[in-house]
Amino acid sequence: MRARKISAMLMAGAMVLSLTACGGGTDKTTEAAKTEEPAATEVKTEATTEAKTKEAAEEETDAEGNKIAVAGNQDAEQKLVIWTLSNDLKQFAGHYCENHPDVQIETVVIAPADYPTKVQAAMRGRQAEPDIIVGEPQMLETMYEAGYFEDLNQEPYNAQDYADQEVDYAWQIGQDADGIQRAITYQITPAGVFYRRDIAEKVFGTSDPEEIGKLFADYDTIKTTGQTLKDAGYKIFASEGEMNYWAGDSAWVVDGKLNVDQDRKDYMDLCVYLYQNDMTAYVDAWSTTWYNAMAGEIPVIDADTSVWDDAAMAEAEKSGNTTEVFAYGLPTWGTLVMRDNVKDLSGQWGVCSGPSYGFGGGTYIGISALSENKDLAWDFLKSTTLDADTLNWWVDVSEGDVVSFLPVLEQHKDDENQVYGGEKLYDFFLKQAEGIDTSRITKYDEPLKKAWGEAITAIKTGTMDEESAISNFYDVVESTYPELTVER
Amino acid sequence: MDKKIKPQKKKDLNRTAYFFILPFVITFLVFSVYPVVRTLYLSFTDYKGFGVPDLTWLDNYARVFKDKFFWRALFNTVRIWGVNIVLQLGLAFLLTIVFSDIKYKVRGLSIYRALFYLPNLIAATSVAFLFKTLLDWKYGTVNQMLVGSGLMNSATNWLGSTVTAPLVVAVISAWMWFGNSFIMLMAGVQGINKDYFEAAAIDGAGRWKVFAKITVPLLKPILLYVTITSLIGGLQMFDIPFLMCGGTIGNPSGSTQTVVMYLYKFGFETNQVGFASAIAYALFMIILVLSVLQFKWMNKKEK
Numbered sequence: 001m002r003a004r005k006i007s008a009m010l011m012a013g014a015m016v017l018s019l020t021a022c023g024g025g026t027d028k029t030t031e032a033a034k035t036e037e038p039a040a041t042e043v044k045t046e047a048t049t050e051a052k053t054k055e056a057a058e059e060e061t062d063a064e065g066n067k068i069a070v071a072g073n074q075d076a077e078q079k080l081v082i083w084t085l086s087n088d089l090k091q092f093a094g095h096y097c098e099n100h101p102d103v104q105i106e107t108v109v110i111a112p113a114d115y116p117t118k119v120q121a122a123m124r125g126r127q128a129e130p131d132i133i134v135g136e137p138q139m140l141e142t143m144y145e146a147g148y149f150e151d152l153n154q155e156p157y158n159a160q161d162y163a164d165q166e167v168d169y170a171w172q173i174g175q176d177a178d179g180i181q182r183a184i185t186y187q188i189t190p191a192g193v194f195y196r197r198d199i200a201e202k203v204f205g206t207s208d209p210e211e212i213g214k215l216f217a218d219y220d221t222i223k224t225t226g227q228t229l230k231d232a233g234y235k236i237f238a239s240e241g242e243m244n245y246w247a248g249d250s251a252w253v254v255d256g257k258l259n260v261d262q263d264r265k266d267y268m269d270l271c272v273y274l275y276q277n278d279m280t281a282y283v284d285a286w287s288t289t290w291y292n293a294m295a296g297e298i299p300v301i302d303a304d305t306s307v308w309d310d311a312a313m314a315e316a317e318k319s320g321n322t323t324e325v326f327a328y329g330l331p332t333w334g335t336l337v338m339r340d341n342v343k344d345l346s347g348q349w350g351v352c353s354g355p356s357y358g359f360g361g362g363t364y365i366g367i368s369a370l371s372e373n374k375d376l377a378w379d380f381l382k383s384t385t386l387d388a389d390t391l392n393w394w395v396d397v398s399e400g401d402v403v404s405f406l407p408v409l410e411q412h413k414d415d416e417n418q419v420y421g422g423e424k425l426y427d428f429f430l431k432q433a434e435g436i437d438t439s440r441i442t443k444y445d446e447p448l449k450k451a452w453g454e455a456i457t458a459i460k461t462g463t464m465d466e467e468s469a470i471s472n473f474y475d476v477v478e479s480t481y482p483e484l485t486v487e488r
Numbered sequence: 489m490d491k492k493i494k495p496q497k498k499k500d501l502n503r504t505a506y507f508f509i510l511p512f513v514i515t516f517l518v519f520s521v522y523p524v525v526r527t528l529y530l531s532f533t534d535y536k537g538f539g540v541p542d543l544t545w546l547d548n549y550a551r552v553f554k555d556k557f558f559w560r561a562l563f564n565t566v567r568i569w570g571v572n573i574v575l576q577l578g579l580a581f582l583l584t585i586v587f588s589d590i591k592y593k594v595r596g597l598s599i600y601r602a603l604f605y606l607p608n609l610i611a612a613t614s615v616a617f618l619f620k621t622l623l624d625w626k627y628g629t630v631n632q633m634l635v636g637s638g639l640m641n642s643a644t645n646w647l648g649s650t651v652t653a654p655l656v657v658a659v660i661s662a663w664m665w666f667g668n669s670f671i672m673l674m675a676g677v678q679g680i681n682k683d684y685f686e687a688a689a690i691d692g693a694g695r696w697k698v699f700a701k702i703t704v705p706l707l708k709p710i711l712l713y714v715t716i717t718s719l720i721g722g723l724q725m726f727d728i729p730f731l732m733c734g735g736t737i738g739n740p741s742g743s744t745q746t747v748v749m750y751l752y753k754f755g756f757e758t759n760q761v762g763f764a765s766a767i768a769y770a771l772f773m774i775i776l777v778l779s780v781l782q783f784k785w786m787n788k789k790e791k
Contacts, residue, residue: 282626458741479557
C-alpha cells in the first residue's frame with residue numbers, strides 16, 4: 001500500500017516536472033523568437049525570395065514549419081541535403097541542378113532561433129545528413145569548436161588556393177581559431193548609412209555621398225547633424241539604435257576579460273542624447289512604422305493632437321506634427337529591404353559611410369564533418385561561392401546582393417543602382433569591407449550587445465541613472481558568464 | 489485440478505491488460521520520464537550543448553541560489569502572477585455570482601461562456617502582437633483614444649515603464665484566463681445541491697450570506713484546483729512577456745523577465761544547458777513547495 005502511494009506520488013511529481021521542464025510553450029514562440037538581429041535575417045530572406053525563383057522547384061513545409069525545397073531530377077544518382085538559414089541557398093541549389101542533371105538537392109530552411117539546436121541534434125546523433133551546413137558570424141566560433149565543419153584546407157579541397165579571390169574579412173570569418181578554413185561565404189555584408197537625398201539637398205545643400213558621409217563621421221558630429229535636422233523639422237533616425245553596426249572600437253572580450261571601451265560608452269551617450277532630445281521618431285527597428293518611414297511621412301502624435309478630429313489632424317500636419325526620417329543604418333542586404341519599402345521615393349535615397357567600419361550578418365557555408373557526399377558537397381560549395389558564372393547569375397537574380405568573390409565584384413564595380421540615385425553600390429561596399437576588422441568578433445557578442453542595449457534603454461527612459469545602469473550591466477555579465485573577469 | 493486452472497486464467501487476463509497500457513507507458517517513459525531524468529542529470533553537469541558533459545555536482549545549484557537575477561526573475565514572476573490571479577479570479581467570481589443567481593436568471597449562459605473563453609483560444613503570439621500594436625507609445629490606438637478623449641494629458645509609454653509593463657502583462661494574462669476560471673467555477677456552482685440555496689432562502693439569508701456561507705465553502709475543491717493550476721502555469725509564464733518585452737531581456741530594465749525567460753536565456757542563447765537545467769529544477773522545487781503549502785492552507789481552513 002505504502003509503496004503504491006509513494007509510486008503514485010512520484011508519478012504525479014514527474015508530471016508536474018515535465019510541465020516545468022517543457023517551459024510555457026517554447027516551441028510556440030520560436031516563430032517570433034527573433035529580436036532585432038534575427039529579424040534582419042528574416043527580412044533579408046524575404047527580400048531575396050521575391051526575386052525570380054523559377055529554378056527553385058516544388059516547395060513544401062514540414063511538420064515543424066521548416067521550408068523544404070527539392071531541386072533537380074527525382075531519379076538523379078547523387079543527392080545532397082542542405083540545412084540553411086536563408087532562402088538564398090534554395091535558389092543556388094536550383095541553379096546548380098540545372099547545370100548538373102544527375103544531382104538532386106534538398107534544401108531545408110530553418111528559422112535562425114532553431115538552427116543551432118537542430119544542427120547540434122543532427123551532429124550529436126552522428127547523422128550523415130545534412131551534407132551542407134551554414135552559420136552566421138556570431139554562431140560560427142561555437143560551431144568550429146564543436147568540430148561540425150570539415151577542414152577545407154586539406155586535400156582534395158585546398159581552399160587556401162582561393163584566398164586572394166575573396167574579400168579578406170569574409171574569408172577570415174570562415175576560419176577557426178587555428179586559421180583553418182571551415183566555411184566560405186558568397187556575400188559580404190558591410191554596413192552603410194542610407195539617407196534621403198531630397199532632404200539632404202534641402203537641409204545641407206548637397207546630396208553627395210562623400211559630403212553626407214562627413215555628417216556621420218563620428219558620434220559628436222551625428223549629434224550636431226541631428227540638431228540641424230530637428231531644427232528643419234526632420235528626424236535624423238527612426239529608432240535611436242541605427243548606429244549599432246558601428247558601436248565599439250574593440251572586441252567585447254579580450255583575454256577572458258570584459259572590455260568596455262570608450263567608444264561603447266560614447267555610443268551609449270549618443271543613443272540617450274538622440275532619444276532625450278527628441279531627434280528620433282521613437283519607433284523600434286523592424287516595426288511597421290519603421291518600414292513606413294522609408295516611404296516618406298509618418299505622423300507624430302502628441303498631447304495636443306486630437307486624433308479623432310480631422311481638422312485638428314490637418315492642423316497638426318501643417319504645424320509639423322508629421323515628420324520624415326532622414327537616415328537608416330543597414331548592412332548590404334538593407335539595399336533590398338529599402339528597395340521593397342521606399343515606394344515613390346525610389347531614386348531619392350543614397351548610401352554613405354558611417355562613423356567607422358561595421359557589418360551585419362552573412363551566410364557562411366561549410367561541409368558537415370559527417371557527410372558521406374563530401375566531394376559533391378565541395379563541388380556545390382565551390383560553385384556557389386567561388387565561381388564567376390554562378391555569382392554573376394546571383395548578382396542578377398538577387399537584384400543587388402553584394403558578392404564576396406573579387407573578380408565578380410570588380411566586374412560590377414560600375415553598376416549603378418537606380419533606387420539609390422544611380423550610386424555605384426558595389427564599389428562603395430567593397431571599400432567599406434576593406435576596413436572591417438574581424439579580430440573583434442567573439443562568441444559573447446550577441447548576449448553582451450543585448451545587455452548593453454538594456455542598459456541604454458534604462459538610461460534613456462530614465463528608469464536608471466548612467467552609473468547604476470552600467471553597474472547593473474556588469475552584474476548581468478558576471479551572472480551570465482562566470483568565467484569572464486569583470487573589472488569595474 | 490479445477491482449482492488450479494481458475495487462478496491461472498485470471499493471471500493471463502491480467503497480463504493481457506499490460507499490453508493494453510503498453511502504448512501509454514512507452515510514450516510516458518520516452519516523452520515524460522526520460523526528459524525529466526535527463527534534465528536532472530544535466531543539472532549536475534557543465535553541459536554546453538555539445539561535447540561530453542563533465543559532472544560538477546551541486547555547482548549549478550549553488551550558482552542558481554547565489555544569482556540575484558534568478559531571484560529577481562522569480563520576484564517578477566510572482567508579482568505578475570499575483571496581480572493576474574486577483575484579477576482573473578475576481579472577475580470569474582463576479583461573473584459566477586451574476587450567472588448563478590436564481591433571481592437574475594441570466595439567459596444564454598452557453599453563449600457567454602463561449603465568449604468569455606474566446607481570448608484563450610487565440611494563439612499567444614497573436615495576442616502579444618495585437619497588444620503590442622495597441623499599446624505602442626507614440627503610434628498605438630490606446631494612447632490615441634486616451635489622449636484624444638482627454639482622459640490623459642500625454643501618451644503613456646505602457647511597455648516602457650517598470651511599473652506599467654508588468655501590470656500590462658498581468659492584465660493580458662488575466663484577460664486570457666478569466667474565461668477558463670469562470671467555466672470551472674460555474675461548473676462547481678452548478679454541482680452544488682439546489683436544496684441548500686432554497687433552504688437558505690427560506691431561512692431568510694441574504695445574497696451575501698448565501699455566497700459567503702454556502703457557495704464559497706462548497707466551491708473550495710474547485711478553487712483549490714483553479715489556483716494550483718494557475719500557480720503552476722503562472723510561474724512558468726513565458727510567451728506573452730517574451731514576445732512583448734524584447735525577448736529574454738524583459739524590458740524595461742528586466743522588470744518583466746520571468747523565471748522561464750531566464751532559463752531560456754541560458755539554455756538557448758548562451759548554451760549553458762547544465763545551468764539552465766538547474767534553474768528548471770529550482771523552479772520545480774519552488775512550485776512543489778508552494779503547491780503543498782497552498783494545499784495545506786486550503787485544507788486547514790476547512791477544519
